[in-house]
Amino acid sequence: MNQALSKELKPTKNLTVSHGGCGxxxxxxxxxxxxxxxxxxxQSLDIETLTLDQTLNRYLAKAVYSKINLPLFSQSAVDGYAxxxxxxxxxxxxxxxxxxxxxxxxxxxxxxxxGQAIRIFTGAKVPANTSTVARQEIVQLLDxxxxxxxxxxxxxxxxxxxRDVGEEVACGQLLADLGQKLSVGAIAALSMAGVKNIxxxxxxxxxxxxxxxxxxxxxxxxxxxxxxxxNAPLIQAWFQSRSQEVDIMHVADTxxxxxxxLNRLKNEYDLILTTGGVSVGDYDFVRPVTLKLGFxxxxxxxxxxxxxxxxxxxxxxxxxxxxxxxxxPGNPAAxxxxxxxxxxxxxxxxQGQKKLPEWFSGTIQHELKADTRERxxxxxxxxxxxxxxxxxxxxxxxxxxxxxMHANCLVRVPAGEKMVxxxxxxxxxx
Amino acid sequence: MNQALSKELKPTKNLTVSHGGCGxxxxxxxxxxxxxxxxxxxQSLDIETLTLDQTLNRYLAKAVYSKINLPLFSQSAVDGYAxxxxxxxxxxxxxxxxxxxxxxxxxxxxxxxxGQAIRIFTGAKVPANTSTVARQEIVQLLDxxxxxxxxxxxxxxxxxxxRDVGEEVACGQLLADLGQKLSVGAIAALSMAGVKNIxxxxxxxxxxxxxxxxxxxxxxxxxxxxxxxxNAPLIQAWFQSRSQEVDIMHVADTxxxxxxxLNRLKNEYDLILTTGGVSVGDYDFVRPVTLKLGFxxxxxxxxxxxxxxxxxxxxxxxxxxxxxxxxxPGNPAAxxxxxxxxxxxxxxxxQGQKKLPEWFSGTIQHELKADTRERxxxxxxxxxxxxxxxxxxxxxxxxxxxxxMHANCLVRVPAGEKMVxxxxxxxxxx
Numbered sequence: 001m002n003q004a005l006s007k008e009l010k011p012t013k014n015l016t017v018s019h020g021g022c023g024x025x026x027x028x029x030x031x032x033x034x035x036x037x038x039x040x041x042x043q044s045l046d047i048e049t050l051t052l053d054q055t056l057n058r059y060l061a062k063a064v065y066s067k068i069n070l071p072l073f074s075q076s077a078v079d080g081y082a083x084x085x086x087x088x089x090x091x092x093x094x095x096x097x098x099x100x101x102x103x104x105x106x107x108x109x110x111x112x113x114x115g116q117a118i119r120i121f122t123g124a125k126v127p128a129n130t131s132t133v134a135r136q137e138i139v140q141l142l143d144x145x146x147x148x149x150x151x152x153x154x155x156x157x158x159x160x161x162x163r164d165v166g167e168e169v170a171c172g173q174l175l176a177d178l179g180q181k182l183s184v185g186a187i188a189a190l191s192m193a194g195v196k197n198i199x200x201x202x203x204x205x206x207x208x209x210x211x212x213x214x215x216x217x218x219x220x221x222x223x224x225x226x227x228x229x230x231n232a233p234l235i236q237a238w239f240q241s242r243s244q245e246v247d248i249m250h251v252a253d254t255x256x257x258x259x260x261x262l263n264r265l266k267n268e269y270d271l272i273l274t275t276g277g278v279s280v281g282d283y284d285f286v287r288p289v290t291l292k293l294g295f296x297x298x299x300x301x302x303x304x305x306x307x308x309x310x311x312x313x314x315x316x317x318x319x320x321x322x323x324x325x326x327x328x329p330g331n332p333a334a335x336x337x338x339x340x341x342x343x344x345x346x347x348x349x350x351q352g353q354k355k356l357p358e359w360f361s362g363t364i365q366h367e368l369k370a371d372t373r374e375r376x377x378x379x380x381x382x383x384x385x386x387x388x389x390x391x392x393x394x395x396x397x398x399x400x401x402x403x404x405m406h407a408n409c410l411v412r413v414p415a416g417e418k419m420v421x422x423x424x425x426x427x428x429x430x
Numbered sequence: 431m432n433q434a435l436s437k438e439l440k441p442t443k444n445l446t447v448s449h450g451g452c453g454x455x456x457x458x459x460x461x462x463x464x465x466x467x468x469x470x471x472x473q474s475l476d477i478e479t480l481t482l483d484q485t486l487n488r489y490l491a492k493a494v495y496s497k498i499n500l501p502l503f504s505q506s507a508v509d510g511y512a513x514x515x516x517x518x519x520x521x522x523x524x525x526x527x528x529x530x531x532x533x534x535x536x537x538x539x540x541x542x543x544x545g546q547a548i549r550i551f552t553g554a555k556v557p558a559n560t561s562t563v564a565r566q567e568i569v570q571l572l573d574x575x576x577x578x579x580x581x582x583x584x585x586x587x588x589x590x591x592x593r594d595v596g597e598e599v600a601c602g603q604l605l606a607d608l609g610q611k612l613s614v615g616a617i618a619a620l621s622m623a624g625v626k627n628i629x630x631x632x633x634x635x636x637x638x639x640x641x642x643x644x645x646x647x648x649x650x651x652x653x654x655x656x657x658x659x660x661n662a663p664l665i666q667a668w669f670q671s672r673s674q675e676v677d678i679m680h681v682a683d684t685x686x687x688x689x690x691x692l693n694r695l696k697n698e699y700d701l702i703l704t705t706g707g708v709s710v711g712d713y714d715f716v717r718p719v720t721l722k723l724g725f726x727x728x729x730x731x732x733x734x735x736x737x738x739x740x741x742x743x744x745x746x747x748x749x750x751x752x753x754x755x756x757x758x759p760g761n762p763a764a765x766x767x768x769x770x771x772x773x774x775x776x777x778x779x780x781q782g783q784k785k786l787p788e789w790f791s792g793t794i795q796h797e798l799k800a801d802t803r804e805r806x807x808x809x810x811x812x813x814x815x816x817x818x819x820x821x822x823x824x825x826x827x828x829x830x831x832x833x834x835m836h837a838n839c840l841v842r843v844p845a846g847e848k849m850v851x852x853x854x855x856x857x858x859x860x
Contacts, residue, residue, distance in 0.1 A: 107654040121712070187664065188661075230618045237483075237486050238614045240486050253533070281509045283533060384791065386791050399593055402619050
């Protein structure tokens with residue numbers, strides 16, 4: 001044995017060493033159990049008040065009731081003429097004296113009299129005593145220099161083309177319920193109701209810890225058995241695509257380095273996400289360090305592929321708040337699936353949304369062989385004639401990501417039996 | 431007529447005034463025609479080189495070929511032992527001399543000899559002459575103080591649990607094609623292949639112009655016939671959800687103000703998005719000003735609801751570049767549909783992707799009455815037993831947005847006939 005090797009040889013304490021299992025061992029929890037434990041063991045964060053423009057993709061912490069009517073006032077739905085007339089006088093050829101004009105945004109104190117009309121534009125407040133609005137397409141304008149009149153070229157209903165005050169939302173009505181996700185459309189709708197400030201759940205402060213001495217930043221290192229890191233860019237882009245920022249750091253595979261870093265982070269962050277170092281290898285320090293630092297293990301190891309040696313742990317801090325740690329395995333496919341399924345769920349739960357992932361259901365178009373673990377396969381989903389059709393991609397192994405150029409969903413394939421063509425499977429869009 | 435009114439009365443030039451139509455007039459183009467014209471009349475922007483972490487949701491301007499093999503070297507797929515042995519000697523009970531350890535990220539210059547084994551971890555480079563890898567679960571470690579041996583507790587295949595160099599991607603192989611969208615997964619996969627810089631299409635520089643004197647910023651203005659603006663928050667959130675920033679400005683409903691603003695913007699932006707002021711009303715200045723400033727009208731008015739008086743125009747600048755103008759009507763529902771369907775398509779075309787929207791197909795669960803125009807209705811889609819089931823929401827009028835709290839798709843309903851239960855309709859997820 002050469003010098004370099006003898007330095008690397010680590011003393012073994014027991015004559016017979018038992019190692020962790022390969023995925024078929026007893027006692028692993030299922031994907032559904034793991035997700036349910038995330039929901040059951042995670043407390044939501046506090047509430048904060050933000051201006052509406054800061055709340056994209058947040059969740060409402062309190063129902064919002066409208067302080068105004070929508071529409072705010074009765075208004076014209078068209079460019080045309082507001083008319084005051086008895087219903088019997090709305091036949092073709094009826095004429096009205098034209099007394100002025102009202103534009104959107106104006107609030108003239110006008111009371112129409114019988115036989116009068118006023119030019120009005122879409123969204124403008126209809127004057128008092130308006131019986132109906134004649135859209136400009138059915139009106140002829142007559143101007144003799146002295147007086148101006150309009151003549152109806154078609155008969156007209158009473159109360160036509162008027163948007164009534166409060167017809168969409170009445171003052172005091174529920175606009176958005178507790179837990180509403182503040183999508184683009186939700187923000188637009190709340191803006192229209194004049195909502196400026198809003199109570200939402202805080203977004204967790206998240207630290208991402210990439211473990212692994214094999215990760216290279218520079219091309220020069222590659223000759224030395226290192227690899228390019230996919231996990232940090234993956235996680236950074238994942239949060240960026242959700243308009244969120246996270247702090248990403250790397251740590252060496254030593255107990256000391258992992259301990260020092262996690263000990264600091266546990267006081268500063270709501271959630272620590274780790275990649276790698278969470279299995280039973282001799283250099284897998286995330287779990288032992290986490291336990292040593294006082295975290296309670298909620299679960300470790302899930303019967304899934306990729307991503308079996310996943311850890312979820314909870315630290316109750318002295319002030320009553322929590323730091324959670326989700327330890328994902330280091331293989332990039334495990335990180336990818338872990339982010340889409342577990343991190344997404346956990347981030348929602350921390351924001352008060354105790355909800356399982358919203359799986360779609362699709363039909364697999366080809367046979368899938370059996371496996372002892374539930375699998376997450378990268379697939380394409382096509383929307384064909386009202387159906388979701390699923391096709392799996394090649395290169396699904398846990399160290400491979402290249403098929404993500406073509407995948408648009410992640411599909412759960414149950415353990416045990418082979419899947420025949422036409423089987424319904426659950427998935428998530430990615 | 432009172433003083434205030436007479437000031438508002440605008441002289442009419444002709445005795446008989448003809449107004450624009452209500453949606454059923456002849457000559458309007460269809461939604462499909464409008465989308466095709468966006469594709470046909472829009473030039474893509476230039477290319478730029480960015481670091482990979484800046485490219486989320488961009489489109490590749492050039493195919494990317496791998497400069498490395500993936501895996502970069504043959505490596506262990508498990509924590510276990512790399513073994514050098516003839517196939518015949520891999521039965522249960524065979525023992526091997528343990529000569530050291532290799533961790534991921536190390537590159538020891540080792541050549542295994544027949545009968546030797548070395549401790550190895552997931553992702554570590556297998557030494558020369560490795561015949562196979564025994565995962566640690568099928569190995570017993572024997573240590574008599576002087577020499578250390580491992581014994582197989584199960585028979586083992588040759589070449590087990592080895593990830594071969596280049597088995598996922600060979601050096602020189604296509605990694606990502608021209609036009610590839612740089613999703614989270616694509617960025618992760620390119621990172622793993624060591625890609626640092628990447629040629630993408632530029633994202634358009636976009637100005638958003640909100641027209642309309644009726645838009646209020648302050649609650650105090652509301653008594654005066656003004657309304658709260660939904661369009662600016664809607665458009666801002668729409669771009670934010672795509673990790674993009676835009677410049678949003680408001681303009682008064684006067685020809686002078688619109689002219690001054692558009693004249694400045696046309697030299698500085700690739701795309702001007704306007705809301706409101708694009709119909710035939712007396713205060714609709716966007717189209718006449720656009721034409722006066724030298725833009726060519728590509729289309730105006732689409733047979734759709736909401737959003738009929740939509741304008742698309744193109745200005746060829748002296749340097750050969752273009753400024754495009756997409757004029758959306760001012761009703762917030764028209765703006766919402768316009769963003770999801772037309773702006774989304776146009777922004778892609780500007781980035782070299784001449785592609786129509788990727789409509790899904792779903793099945794409507796209830797009857798829909800006929801309309802003279804194609805409609806975009808806000809609906810819910812459920813993924814039930816492999817099918818997409820569509821249900822429409824109430825309050826679909828063009829000034830209403832509150833149903834966006836519940837909608838998750840926008841569905842195209844063809845003009846002309848009523849839709850019976852079970853009809854297949856196209857939609858977009860929102």
